[in-house]
Amino acid sequence: MKRLFILVVLMFAPLVLFRGSMAYYLSLMTMTGISAIVAISLNLLLGYTGQISLCHAAFFGLGAYAAAIASVNFSLNPWIGLALSGVLPAGVALLVGLPTVRLKEHYLAMATLGIGVIVYAVLRANPFGATGGPGGIFAIPSLGFMGLTIDNDISRHVLVTAVLIAVYILCESLIRSRFGSLMQAVHASPRAVSSLGIDLEAAKLKVFVLSAALAGLAGGLYCFCSPLSYINPDDVASVMLSVKFIVMVVIGGSMSLLGGVIGALVVTWLPEFLRTLSAWVPLANPNDFEAVIYGVVLIATLIYAPQGLIRPGGARAQG
Amino acid sequence: MLRVEGLSKTFFKLKAVDGLNLCVKEGGITALIGPNGAGKTTTFNMITGFLKPDHGRIRLEGKDITHRRPHGVARLGCIRTFQGVEAFGGMSVLENVLIGASRAYCNHMLPALARTPGYRRHERQARAEAQAALELVGLAEAAGAPVAALGFGQLRLMEIARALAADPKLLLLDEPGAGLNSHEVEDLTALLKAVNTRGTTIFIIDHDMQLIMGISDTVIVMDRGACIAQGTPEQIQTDQAVIAAYLGD
Numbered sequence: 126m127k128r129l130f131i132l133v134v135l136m137f138a139p140l141v142l143f144r145g146s147m148a149y150y151l152s153l154m155t156m157t158g159i160s161a162i163v164a165i166s167l168n169l170l171l172g173y174t175g176q177i178s179l180c181h182a183a184f185f186g187l188g189a190y191a192a193a194i195a196s197v198n199f200s201l202n203p204w205i206g207l208a209l210s211g212v213l214p215a216g217v218a219l220l221v222g223l224p225t226v227r228l229k230e231h232y233l234a235m236a237t238l239g240i241g242v243i244v245y246a247v248l249r250a251n252p253f254g255a256t257g258g259p260g261g262i263f264a265i266p267s268l269g270f271m272g273l274t275i276d277n278d279i280s281r282h283v284l285v286t287a288v289l290i291a292v293y294i295l296c297e298s299l300i301r302s303r304f305g306s307l308m309q310a311v312h313a314s315p316r317a318v319s320s321l322g323i324d325l326e327a328a329k330l331k332v333f334v335l336s337a338a339l340a341g342l343a344g345g346l347y348c349f350c351s352p353l354s355y356i357n358p359d360d361v362a363s364v365m366l367s368v369k370f371i372v373m374v375v376i377g378g379s380m381s382l383l384g385g386v387i388g389a390l391v392v393t394w395l396p397e398f399l400r401t402l403s404a405w406v407p408l409a410n411p412n413d414f415e416a417v418i419y420g421v422v423l424i425a426t427l428i429y430a431p432q433g434l435i436r437p438g439g440a441r442a443q444g
Numbered sequence: 445m446l447r448v449e450g451l452s453k454t455f456f457k458l459k460a461v462d463g464l465n466l467c468v469k470e471g472g473i474t475a476l477i478g479p480n481g482a483g484k485t486t487t488f489n490m491i492t493g494f495l496k497p498d499h500g501r502i503r504l505e506g507k508d509i510t511h512r513r514p515h516g517v518a519r520l521g522c523i524r525t526f527q528g529v530e531a532f533g534g535m536s537v538l539e540n541v542l543i544g545a546s547r548a549y550c551n552h553m554l555p556a557l558a559r560t561p562g563y564r565r566h567e568r569q570a571r572a573e574a575q576a577a578l579e580l581v582g583l584a585e586a587a588g589a590p591v592a593a594l595g596f597g598q599l600r601l602m603e604i605a606r607a608l609a610a611d612p613k614l615l616l617l618d619e620p621g622a623g624l625n626s627h628e629v630e631d632l633t634a635l636l637k638a639v640n641t642r643g644t645t646i647f648i649i650d651h652d653m654q655l656i657m658g659i660s661d662t663v664i665v666m667d668r669g670a671c672i673a674q675g676t677p678e679q680i681q682t683d684q685a686v687i688a689a690y691l692g693d
Contacts, residue, residue, distance in 0.1 A: 295557065302556035303546055303567060310532040310543045317530035320492065321610045322518035322547040331553045437534070 128383045132293060135390065136286045151278045152352045157393040158285040159343050159350065162292050164373040164385030166339035169296060171371070172379030173305070174332045175312030177230070180237040181370045183244035184214035184337040186362025188344025190248060193262040193356055194255055196348075203268045203349055210345025211338045217244075218337030219330070226329040241364050248358040261357025268349045281350040288346060289386075292339055296382055299335075308332060340370075365416070372419050376426045378433025387434050395422065445470040445614055445645050446491070446522075451500035452669075453486055460486040462669035464500070468614070468662075473636065473646040475656045477680075478666035479689060484649045485527060487666070488618055492524045493517040504614070519547070521613035525620060529599045531591045537602055538587040541577055544609035545570040570609075577605040581635060597628040604635070614645045621652035633658050657681070665689065 136158060143150035163185055170176050188210035195206035225236045251258035267276040268284065275284055299305050310318050311328055319325045348356055360366075369392060377388025396415045426433065446468035453461045461483040468474045476484050489495040491502055493514040502510045509517050518524075523544075532540050543550065546566065550556075555563040578584045581601040586594065594602060600620055607615060617636075621629050629652055636659055640646050650656050656663065657677040665673040665680060667689040673680060680686055 298559075299553070299557055302559070303542070303550040303563075303570075304553050304556035306532075306535065306539050306543060307550045309535060310540075313532040313534065314530040316494065316514070317526065317532065317606075318543065319514035320494075320518055320524050320526070320530075321544045321606065322515050322523070323543070323551055324515045328551055331551075335553065 128381075129290070129293065129297075131383065132290065132386055133286070135386065136282075136289065148278050151282050153393065153397060155278070155282045155285050155350055155352075156347075157390050158282070158289045159347050160370070160373060160393055161386040161389035162289055162343035162346070163340045163370050164377065164389045165289075165292055165296055165382050166336040166343070167370055167374045168379055168382050168385040169299070169308070169339075170332055170336040171374055172381070172384075173300060173308040173312060174329060176226075176329055176333065177234045177371075178237045178333070178336070179234055179364070179367050179371070180241035180244065181336075181340045182362050182364065182366035183241045184218065184340040185344035185347070185366065185370075186244060186248060186358065187214045187217055188341025189348040189356045189361040190256055190262070190344075191341065192345035192348040193265050196266050197262050197264065198255060203266055207268065207342070207345045207349065210348065211342040214341030214344070215334050215338035218334045222330045222333045226326045226333065238364065238367075241362075241367050245358055245362045245364060248362050256358075259358060261355055261360075263355040265348055265354045265356065275349070278352070285346055285350050288342070292342075293382055293386075296339075300382075304328075304331075369419065372423050374433075376422060376433060378435035378437070380432065380437035381435045384433050384435035391422065391434075392419065445505060446647065447501075447503045448487070448491065449501045449503075451487065451490060451502065452498045453483075453490060453495060454498055459669050461490070461497075464666070464670055466664050466671055466674070468645065468647050470645050471640075471643070472661035473640050473648065473659050474662045474664065475660035476647065476649045476664050476666060477651070477656060478672075482666040482689075483669040484666055485618055488524060488616055488649065491517070492522065492616060518610065521611065522616065523607045523610045523612035523614070524616035525603045525607050525618055527618045527622070529596070529603050531594075531599055531602065533591060535591060536587070537583060537589055537591055537594065538571075538574055538578065540591055540602060541574040541606045541609045542570055544606035545573040545577070547610055573611075574605075574609050577609040578602075580608065580638065581605040582631070597624050600624065600632075601635070604639075608639065608644075612644055614647060615639065617646065617648045617650075619650050620648065621650045621655045624652075626654070629655050 136154060139150040139154045163181055167181055170178055191213040192206035192210040195201045195209050196203045221240050225233065228236055248256045249259050267274050275281055307328055311325060315325055344361060347361060373388035373392045374385055376391055378384025396418055399418055448464055448466045451461055451464040464487060478484055486495065490497045493512050493516065497510065501508060504520055504522055532543065549566045578587050581604055583598060583601050583605060621632060624632060633655055636646060660677055663675065663677055663680040664671055665686045672685045672689060673683045
């Protein structure tokens with residue numbers, strides 16, 4: 126409950142703190158909220174169940190494309206698009222999960238990396254003319270709610286925050302349930318779990334599918350709530366984005382959902398604050414500066430707070 | 445109850461288990477002993493589905509379980525413990541045992557999320573069973589403690605309680621006496637007798653002869669992957685082949 130309160134305060138802090146250039150900070154916070162949903166979905170998988178995924182950007186991207194294709198190509202109601210953004214990645218996760226859930230550690234990392242690369246390549250290849258190739262899909266409509274159009278910074282931010290809170294409560298409730306204990310047991314000793322008559326692969330697959338559905342939902346939100354009205358494969362499905370999501374969870378603390386949110390905050394805001402520094406660093410491509418920051422922060426986290434900033438028990442990590 | 449026929453497993457070129465035949469009678473306590481490297485744990489791993497045998501058949505109550513996966517074997521009531529304790533770290537003792545007690549439903553994600561009446565009923569039932577298992581092994585007081593706070597002997601008991609909570613017909617124990625002091629071994633002996641009296645067949649591997657000779661009805665001796673002797677504890681203690689295997693010929 127306390128953590129939920131922190132989450133809400135965090136999401137609306139920019140409204141008070143940065144009244145000067147609110148639009149900018151608010152949209153940055155909206156992006157933080159969207160990333161936080163993915164980070165939470167990855168918390169379930171990586172932190173609690175102990176399964177790596179290097180393809181969460183693929184699920185995020187599939188969600189974004191499902192929403193965009195439904196609402197642009199088929200002119201369906203955007204809410205249907207948003208619903209599909211959770212369903213399509215869940216279906217894909219089920220298909221690719223069936224053969225991969227038995228894999229462990231680096232084999233699983235490699236397999237999911239492969240899935241990420243394939244999805245990115247497929248989206249770029251413009252199959253059936255549906256995805257628009259490298260340019261992506263343009264002129265995405267806005268969501269509407271009871272006569273209101275969710276097309277400005279504040280309404281988009283409120284929607285994203287509402288979904289984030291719902292996802293947070295859902296996942297917290299799952300973790301506290303018997304299934305949540307099972308997830309942690311799978312992490313601690315897979316063979317003891319199966320020795321007790323529990324289908325280990327089925328449990329892993331369920332978490333993988335749920336996690337993919339949540340990441341896809343975040344992708345759908347991105348499609349309708351980012352300040353841009355277009356999506357393209359590089360923005361929503363690149364392998365680098367998958368790495369970014371992992372970095373969020375590792376920095377924030379993989380065994381706490383609030384950790385995922387804090388990680389999303391750090392990873393989204395740090396490059397913005399440090400952008401002025403990029404002029405001092407001689408890089409051929411200034412955009413690489415972001416990757417350098419993630420690398421430095423990741424190394425610092427692993428050395429000084431290996432469990433991440435937010436510890437499982439709730440106490441802040443020291444030093 | 446359990447019948448193993450012509451079981452073989454080769455690791456690289458080493459024949460860990462080589463044409464093993466054995467039989468565990470329902471209701472009793474059967475021990476599997478033998479020198480290190482005789483293939484005892486490998487045999488357990490094959491019975492419980494953690495290792496695929498190269499040859500041979502394994503039958504549980506007449507049902508062929510040779511190719512079943514571990515959870516499939518466990519669901520038929522054949523539950524094992526591990527040589528090194530496999531506790532679920534970061535969880536309490538009760539939570540650990542609850543995983544054993546809740547196999548029928550803890551795999552279900554949606555009922556758990558919705559906290560359906562069925563889920564709540566199962567949860568109450570599982571808690572009662574887990575509590576009963578902890579009382580039986582004498583760990584009821586430590587139910588709320590994190591497993592990290594338990595000593596080695598207590599972890600062993602926790603693991604046995606977790607296995608009991610899964611309601612075994614046949615309980616396979618892999619060296620439950622290893623690392624325990626003689627006082628703890630006495631408690632374990634009493635516990636296993638009590639568990640057996642309640643109707644659970646026990647199949648146990650151990651090196652502690654005080655424990656093995658004290659509780660078993662039948663002792664099976666393995667050496668180099670095969671069964672070299674079988675009989676009552678008294679018969680085994682005087683068996684020439686067994687003495688040769690242990691002392692070297």
